[in-house]
Amino acid sequence: MPIDLVEPTPYQRNLSDPHVRKLEAVIGEIGRFLDPIIAVRIAKPDRHAKYWTPSGNHRLSAMRTLGAKSIIAIVVPEAAAAYQILALNTEKAHNLREKALEVIRMYKELAHLDEATEEQYALEFEEPAFITLGLCYEDRPRFSGGAYHPVLKRVEEFLKKPMYAALSVRQQQAKTILALDDLIVKQVEALKAKGLTSPYLKSFVVARVNPIRFRPKDAPALSFDEALDRMTQAAAKFNPDKIKMDDLAKSGGAPDDSE
Known part of the structure; x- marks a missing residue:
């Protein structure tokens, strides 16, 4: 439908500028828009717009900025849908x-297709750390990737060789x-053995050897x-006997099982 005929419902939350910018970049890079917005006909339009979108305002804003003249929409006939924004936005973020896991599964499929490198699929993979973490999760489903992600995000790069290699x-x-x-798990167990209990133990030890x-x-x-060589050496030298409860209290961070 013509994009000028659509506007957001007047009572939904404000746009997130970073989210809109990311959508603009992705849509512009791909050159396509394949995720329809939800549109509901306005009962008594008082402006040029004829439809409200209770779910799709970020996509609508990104498309407008990119100069789109039309937008793909699923038109819902029931006007009540315009008031069901919370129910329509219940999808849980990854x-x-x-x-x-999604990235590494995609990676393995793409690796068989041609000579493409990781860099050529940077848009789809988002960041190189997801590739390596995906392999870790495949091998160890309860792996605490969140403890290592901040480090890996800083040291990982997309490899320039074909993905199959x-x-x-x-x-x-x-x-x-x-x-x-x-090694980290052994040190965490040693901390527990001396009476230190906290959902932050693994993140604490990883931060100490970062x-x-x-x-x-x-x-x-x-x-x-x-980076990993230094972390491995530091983890082997980590001394649980020097750690006190006050050290844990000062560390903060997210619980190890928050993923």
Whole structure:
């Protein structure tokens, strides 16, 4: 339908500018818009617009900014739908585990198609850390990826070799992360044995061995291998006897099972 005929319901929440900017970038990059908005005919239109969208305002705004003249819409005949915005927006956003598993499954399918590199699918994969974390989740479904994601996000890069060849590199990286996780788990168990209990224990230990946490901004960036090697050495040297409950209280962060 003509995009000028649609406007958001007047009572829904304000737009999220970062979300709109991301949609603009993705739609512009793909060159297509394939996710219909929901449209409901306005009973008594007092302006040019003839339809309200109770679900799709971010997409509508992004398309307008991109200069679209029309937009794909599912037109719902019942006017009451315009008032059901909360019910229409109940889809749960992907958590880290879901996103990483989706990326690695997509990766394995695409790797068989041609000579494409990870960089060529950067839009679909979003960030290289999801590839490696996806392999970790496949091997260890209860893996606490959220504890490692902040580090991996800083040191991972899309590989420039064909994905069918890059997959073996990613698999080795995943093994390195899981080996580190085994060390971290041992230290967490040692902390529990001395009476320290907290949902933040694993995140606390990972933060303690994170080589990037207090690294100067002007310092050279660490590669994946450099960062994981330093973390593994630090995890092996970690001394649970020096940790007090006050240290945990000061650390903050998200619980290990929040994913």
